[in-house]
Amino acid sequence: MATGKVRYWAAAKEAAGVAEEPFEAATLGELMTNITRDRAELARVVSRSSFLVDGSPVGKRPHDAVVLSEGATVEVLPPFAGG
Template identity: 40%
Template sequence: MIRVRAFAAAAEAVGAPELDIAAASVGDLRAALGARGESAPRVIAQCAVLRAGERLEDSAPLNSGDLVDVLPPFAGG
């Protein structure tokens, strides 16, 4: 299981700030999260997925016990 911390709009879209998801890759994780709510596919597709502060591509493998952060785009200044 992958421990997922979702922030801001991502947490709202998937219905929880923290989840445990079975996924072999970031792409699998996006698919699982996208199935969790009406707006989830659109929101999750725009999010960055990070492990230990490093942004991951959809093809990146995930390992049981990984902790990933799902961060929606945001603007600041």
């Protein structure tokens, strides 16, 4: 199990109510479950978001396959509108 921080951007930040928070999770999938528990609006935003783990895009990899390292930074990037 790794510890680190999750950073929220734009609508994710608004839904979470904080810009960042610490986490404890082994995989990105576990982290997503943990941060969205009892936070319906954040769960809605996260379901449409993309993620960076230590600056690297997760892309279409299954979240349960993305192992988090100790001290990792996970960034939650909701879709951005505009052009």
